[in-house]
Amino acid sequence: xxKLGRGHRDKVQQFMTITGASEKIALQALKASDWHLxxxxxxxxxxxxxxxxxxxxxxxxxxxxxxxxxxxxxxxxGITLLCNDLQVDPQDIVMLVVSWHMKASTMCEYSKxxxxxxxQALGIDxxxxxxxRIPFMRSELKDEQKFHEIYNxxxxxxxxxxxxxxxxxxxxxxxxxLFAEKQWPLVDHWCQFLQARHxxxxxxxxxxxxLEFARTIDPALSNYDAEGAWPYxxxxxxxxxxxxxxxxxxxxxxxxxx
Amino acid sequence: xxNQKKRSFQIEAFKHRVVVDPKYxxxxxxxxxxxxxxxxxxxxxxxxxxxxYRNAYNMVLHKFGDKLYSGLVTTMSAHLKEISKSIxxxxxxxxxxxxxxxxxxxxxxxxxxxxxxxxxxxTYIPNTRKTPVHELGLNLWRDYIIHSGKIQSRLLSTLxxxxxxxxxxxxxxxxxxxxxIKMLMxxxxxxxxxxxEKPFLEVxxxxxxxxxxxxxxxxxxxxxxxxxxxxxxEEIERVAHYLDVKSEAKITNVVEKExxxxxxxxxxxxxxSGLVNMLLDDKYExxxxxxxxxxxxxxxxxxxxxxxxxxxxxxxKQLVTDVESSKDPVEFVQRLLDxxxxxxxxxxxxxxxxxxxxxxxxxxxxxxxxxxxxSPEFISLFVDDKLRKGLKGVTEEDVEIILDKVMMLFRYLRxxxxxxxxxxxxxxxxxxxxxxxxxxxxxxxxxxxxxECGYQFTSKLEGMxxxxxxxxxxxxxxxxxxxxxxxxxxxxxxxxxTGSWPTQATVTCNLPTEMATLCEKFRxxxxxxxxxxxxxxxxxxxxxxxxxxxxxxxxxxxxxSTYQMCVLMLFNNYDMLSYKEIExxxxxxxxxxxxxxxxxxxxxxxxxxRKEPMSKDIGTDDAFFVNDKFTxxxxxxxxxxxxxxxxxxxxxxxTRQRVEEDRKPQIEAAVVRIMKSRRVLDHNxxxxxxxxxxxxxxxxxxxxxKKRIESLIEREFLxxxxxxxxxxxxxx
Numbered sequence: 001x002x003k004l005g006r007g008h009r010d011k012v013q014q015f016m017t018i019t020g021a022s023e024k025i026a027l028q029a030l031k032a033s034d035w036h037l038x039x040x041x042x043x044x045x046x047x048x049x050x051x052x053x054x055x056x057x058x059x060x061x062x063x064x065x066x067x068x069x070x071x072x073x074x075x076x077x078g079i080t081l082l083c084n085d086l087q088v089d090p091q092d093i094v095m096l097v098v099s100w101h102m103k104a105s106t107m108c109e110y111s112k113x114x115x116x117x118x119x120q121a122l123g124i125d126x127x128x129x130x131x132x133r134i135p136f137m138r139s140e141l142k143d144e145q146k147f148h149e150i151y152n153x154x155x156x157x158x159x160x161x162x163x164x165x166x167x168x169x170x171x172x173x174x175x176x177x178l179f180a181e182k183q184w185p186l187v188d189h190w191c192q193f194l195q196a197r198h199x200x201x202x203x204x205x206x207x208x209x210x211l212e213f214a215r216t217i218d219p220a221l222s223n224y225d226a227e228g229a230w231p232y233x234x235x236x237x238x239x240x241x242x243x244x245x246x247x248x249x250x251x252x253x254x255x256x257x258x
Numbered sequence: 259x260x261n262q263k264k265r266s267f268q269i270e271a272f273k274h275r276v277v278v279d280p281k282y283x284x285x286x287x288x289x290x291x292x293x294x295x296x297x298x299x300x301x302x303x304x305x306x307x308x309x310x311y312r313n314a315y316n317m318v319l320h321k322f323g324d325k326l327y328s329g330l331v332t333t334m335s336a337h338l339k340e341i342s343k344s345i346x347x348x349x350x351x352x353x354x355x356x357x358x359x360x361x362x363x364x365x366x367x368x369x370x371x372x373x374x375x376x377x378x379x380x381t382y383i384p385n386t387r388k389t390p391v392h393e394l395g396l397n398l399w400r401d402y403i404i405h406s407g408k409i410q411s412r413l414l415s416t417l418x419x420x421x422x423x424x425x426x427x428x429x430x431x432x433x434x435x436x437x438x439i440k441m442l443m444x445x446x447x448x449x450x451x452x453x454x455e456k457p458f459l460e461v462x463x464x465x466x467x468x469x470x471x472x473x474x475x476x477x478x479x480x481x482x483x484x485x486x487x488x489x490x491x492e493e494i495e496r497v498a499h500y501l502d503v504k505s506e507a508k509i510t511n512v513v514e515k516e517x518x519x520x521x522x523x524x525x526x527x528x529x530x531s532g533l534v535n536m537l538l539d540d541k542y543e544x545x546x547x548x549x550x551x552x553x554x555x556x557x558x559x560x561x562x563x564x565x566x567x568x569x570x571x572x573x574x575k576q577l578v579t580d581v582e583s584s585k586d587p588v589e590f591v592q593r594l595l596d597x598x599x600x601x602x603x604x605x606x607x608x609x610x611x612x613x614x615x616x617x618x619x620x621x622x623x624x625x626x627x628x629x630x631x632x633s634p635e636f637i638s639l640f641v642d643d644k645l646r647k648g649l650k651g652v653t654e655e656d657v658e659i660i661l662d663k664v665m666m667l668f669r670y671l672r673x674x675x676x677x678x679x680x681x682x683x684x685x686x687x688x689x690x691x692x693x694x695x696x697x698x699x700x701x702x703x704x705x706x707x708x709x710e711c712g713y714q715f716t717s718k719l720e721g722m723x724x725x726x727x728x729x730x731x732x733x734x735x736x737x738x739x740x741x742x743x744x745x746x747x748x749x750x751x752x753x754x755x756t757g758s759w760p761t762q763a764t765v766t767c768n769l770p771t772e773m774a775t776l777c778e779k780f781r782x783x784x785x786x787x788x789x790x791x792x793x794x795x796x797x798x799x800x801x802x803x804x805x806x807x808x809x810x811x812x813x814x815x816x817x818x819s820t821y822q823m824c825v826l827m828l829f830n831n832y833d834m835l836s837y838k839e840i841e842x843x844x845x846x847x848x849x850x851x852x853x854x855x856x857x858x859x860x861x862x863x864x865x866x867x868r869k870e871p872m873s874k875d876i877g878t879d880d881a882f883f884v885n886d887k888f889t890x891x892x893x894x895x896x897x898x899x900x901x902x903x904x905x906x907x908x909x910x911x912x913t914r915q916r917v918e919e920d921r922k923p924q925i926e927a928a929v930v931r932i933m934k935s936r937r938v939l940d941h942n943x944x945x946x947x948x949x950x951x952x953x954x955x956x957x958x959x960x961x962x963x964k965k966r967i968e969s970l971i972e973r974e975f976l977x978x979x980x981x982x983x984x985x986x987x988x989x990x
Contacts, residue, residue, distance in 0.1 A: 164972065165972075203968065203971075203972050204972070205968055205971045205972065205978070206968075209978075209983065212983055227941070227942055228941075228984065229940075229941030229942075229964075229983065229984040231964075231968055232961065232964050232965050232968060235961075235964075
C-alpha cells in the first residue's frame with residue numbers, strides 16, 4: 001500500500017469501507033477500472049463469484065469442525081481433515097494458495113482470524129463453495145503477478161517461526177512444488193547443486209531472486225550477466241552448471257544425472 | 259662701381275621649359291659609366307666621389323633617371339658576364355676561391371656604386387618602384403653568376419664535396435666555406451635554401467643512411483651510440499662554423515632520423531649489448547647516451563621505458579617466485595631492496611631522474627611484489643631481523659635510510675592489513691623477549707607507518723609500547739610494597755592489554771610452588787590497585803633465567819621459556835621423570851610440551867636433560883633425567899624457543915584466515931558508510947566505491963563484497979530496489 005500515491009490510497013480505503021472487501025480485492029477492482037471509483041464498483045459487483053458477504057455463523061461452524069480441541073487454532077489434524085473433505089492432497093499446491101489468501105503466518109496451522117480472512121476473501125462459507133473455488137485458485141497460479149506474490153509468500157510461510165532463513169530441505173520441497181507449475185528446466189539441477197555444495201539455509205533474498213532468475217534468464221544462460229548483481233549462490237550455481245558440462249558453449253544439455 | 263643705369267632685379271618665373279642639352283645626359287652618363295668600369299677594374303682611387311655623386315644627382319634631377327638606371331643595369335650585367343667567365347675557367351680548388359674573390363670585389367664595387375647613386379636610390383627608385391641599387395646588384399650577381407648554367411651545379415657539387423670530405427675526416431677551408439655560404443644567404447633565403455640547403459639535407463640523409471647501416475652491422479649498441487653522438491655534435495659544430503643557424507634544427511633532425519629513429523628498435527633489442535644488457539651491467543654512461551639521444555626522437559623515451567618496465571617485471575617476477583629465495587625471508591627482502599637501489603641509481607644517473615621513469619619503476623615493483631602472497635610476512639620478518647640484531651653499530655642516519663627503504667616496499671603492498679597482522683605478532687615477540695636492540699628505531703618505524711596509513715593502523719602498536727612501560731612502573735611499585743620479597747626469585751611481569759596484543763588462547767600450566775606464590779602476591783597487589791580488571795597468566799609467552807649446578811659441579815645460568823622452567827624445576831625433587839609424569843605435574847599442552855622437551859633433550863649444546871631412549875622424537879613412554887654430563891663453553895646458555903620465524907604452512911593458513919575474517923567487518927562498514935550517504939546506488943558502483951575506500955589496506959574481492967551485501971540485506975540494513983533488482987536502497 002505504501003507504494004501507492006495519496007489519491008489512490010484514499011480510493012482504496014473508500015472502496016474497502018463501502019464494499020467491505022479486502023484490500024487485495026479493492027486494488028484489483030480499482031486497477032481494472034483505471035482508478036475510477038464508480039467503475040470499480042461496477043467491476044466488483046459484476047463479478048458473480050466474488051461475494052462480499054459471507055455468512056459468519058456458517059463460517060464459525062466450519063471453523064469449529066476443524067479447530068483443535070485444546071487450542072483456538074486449526075492444527076495439523078484439522079488441516080488433514082479439511083483436505084480430506086475437499087478431496088485434495090495435503091501436499092497439493094492449492095493449499096498453498098489457500099494459505100496465501102489467509103495470509104497464514106506459518107504452515108500447518110491456521111489461526112481463527114486467518115481462517116476467516118481467507119475464506120471471506122474467497123467468498124466461501126461452506127464446503128461446497130470451497131470445493132467450487134478450487135479450480136479458480138488453481139488458475140490463480142497461472143497469473144504471473146499472483147504467482148510472484150504466492151512464491152514470495154511461500155518463503156515466510158514455510159520457514160520456522162523465529163528463524164530468518166528457510167531450512168534447505170523445506171526450501172527444496174517448496175521449489176519442487178512451485179516450479180512444477182512454472183516449468184523451470186533448471187530446477188532439478190538447482191536442488192542437486194544446493195545439496196552438494198551449499199547445505200545451509202536459504203536466505204530471503206536468494207529465494208526471491210531465484211524467481212527473477214528463473215523468469216528472466218534462459219536455461220542456456222545466454223543472457224546471464226556476471227555483473228548482474230545476482231546473489232552469490234546463484235553465481236555459484238552458474239559456475240556449477242558450467243563446470244559439470246550442463247551448460248556447454250551456451251547450449252543447455254539436460255543430462256539428467258540419475 | 260656706381261653704375262649709371264639702375265637695374266631693378268626681378269625674378270621672373272620660368273616661362274619656358276629649360277631644356278637641358280640632350281647631349282648633356284649622354285655626357286654625364288659616360289662619366290658615370292666610366293667610373294663604374296674603373297671601380298670594377300680596381301681603379302677607384304682616381305675617382306672623385308663628389309663629382310660622380312653630383313653627376314648622378316643632376317641626371318636624376320633633370321629627369322634622366324631612366325637612362326641612369328638602365329645604364330647601370332647594362333653596365334653591371336656586362337661586367338658580371340665577364341666575371342662569370344673568369345670564374346668558369348677556374349680549375350679545381352681555385353673555383354671557389356675565385357668565386358669568393360670576385361664576390362668580394364663585386365660587393366665592394368656595389369657599395370661604392372650605391373653610394374654614388376644614392377640620390378637615385380632615394381628618389382627615382384621609390385617613385386618608379388624599381389629595385390634599389392644594392393638589391394639590384396645582388397640580383398644581378400645571382401642571375402649572372404650563381405644561376406649561370408656552368409656555375410650553378412658546379413658550385414653546389416663543390417660545396418657538397420667539401421662537406422663530405424670533412425665528414426670523412428679531412429680538413430677543409432672553413433673560412434672559405436663560411437664566406438660562400440654567407441654570400442648565398444645574402445642573396446636571399448630562398449637562394450640559400452634552394453641552391454644549397456635542400457640538396458645538402460638530402461645528401462646528408464643519404465650519407466647517414468649508409469653510415470648508420472654500416473655501423474649497425476659492425477658495432478655493438480654502446481659503440482653505435484657513441485658514434486651517433488659524435489656525428490650529431492659534428493653537425494652542430496659545422497652549422498656553428500659555416501652554415502645558417504636556422505639549418506641546425508634541420509640537419510640534426512636528419513641525423514636523428516637516420517641514425518637513431520630508423521634503428522631504434524634494433525638498438526634497444528641488440529643481443530648482448532642492448533638496453534637489457536646495459537641495465538643488467540649498470541652501464542650508466544651508455545644508458546645516459548641512449549637516454550639523451552632517444553630523447554630527441556618521437557617515442558624514443560617511451561620505447562626505453564617500455565623495455566625497461568617489461569624487463570623489470572620479468573626479473574622481479576622471477577625474484578619473487580623463486581622457491582629458493584623464499585626460504586630465507588630476510589634474503590628475499592634484501593634482494594628486493596638491492597634491486598630497487600640499482601634501478602634508482604640508474605634512473606638518477608642515466609635517466610636524469612625523470613618522473614615518468616620513476617613511475618614505471620614503481621608500478622613494476624607494485625606488480626611483482628604482490629605476486630608472492632607472502633611478501634607482507636617477509637617484509638615484517640626483515641624488519642624484525644634488523645630491529646633484533648642487524649642494527650648494531652649502524653649510525654642513526656643509516657637506520658633511518660634502511661627504514662625509509664622498507665617503507666617504500668611497504669607502499670607497494672596491496673595487502674597492507676596482512677603486514678599489520680604479522681608486524682604485530684613479531685613486535686609482540688620482540689617486546690616480550692626483551693630482544694629489541696633499538697627502541698628509537700622501533701618508534702621511528704611506527705611513526706613512519708602512522709604517517710603512511712593513519713592513526714588507526716598504529717594505535718594498537720603504540721598501545722603495546724605503553725603496556726611495556728606501564729609494566730615497568732608496576733613492577734617497581736610491587737617491589738617497593740613488598741620489600742620482604744627482595745631475597746627471593748625476581749619476578750618481572752608484563753601486563754598486556756588484551757585488545758592491543760595479538761590474540762592468544764589463554765593457556766595456563768602448573769607453576770613451581772615458589773613461583774606460584776609469588777605470582778599470587780603480584781596478582782593481589784595489582785588487583786588491589788586496579789579494580790575491575792581481570793588478569794590471566796600467559797605462561798606460553800614468558801621466559802626464565804635459572805641457575806643450575808650439574809653432576810660435576812659445573813654451574814650455568816640457563817635462559818629458558820616458562821614451560822621449560824616448570825619442567826626443569828621438577829627435577830629438583832626427582833631424579834627421573836617419565837613423560838606422563840611431567841605432563842601431569844605441569845599440565846602443559848601436548849604439542850608445546852613435546853617441543854619444549856625436545857629443545858632441552860635432543861639439541862646438541864643445549865641438552866640439559868637426558869632422554870631414554872635417545873631418539874630424536876618425544877614418545878609418550880620416554881624417561882627423562884638431568885644430564886649430569888652437560889657442558890657448554892658459555893656460562894649463560896640460552897634454550898628459548900620464542901624467536902619469530904617464518905610461519906609453517908598450517909600457521910600461515912590460520913593467519914590468512916584471521917585476516918580474511920577481519921576484512922569482513924571492514925567491508926561491511928564501508929558498504930554501510932557508502933549506502934548511508936548515497937541512499938540509492940547500483941551494484942557495480944557499490945563495488946567500485948567500496949574497493950576504492952579500502953584500497954589503502956587491502957584489495958577487496960568483488961565476490962566477498964557481494965556476500966557482505968547479501969548479509970546486510972539479510973540483516974535488513976539494505977534492500978533491493980523493487981523496480982530494478984540491481985539497485986540497492988539504504989534502510990534507515
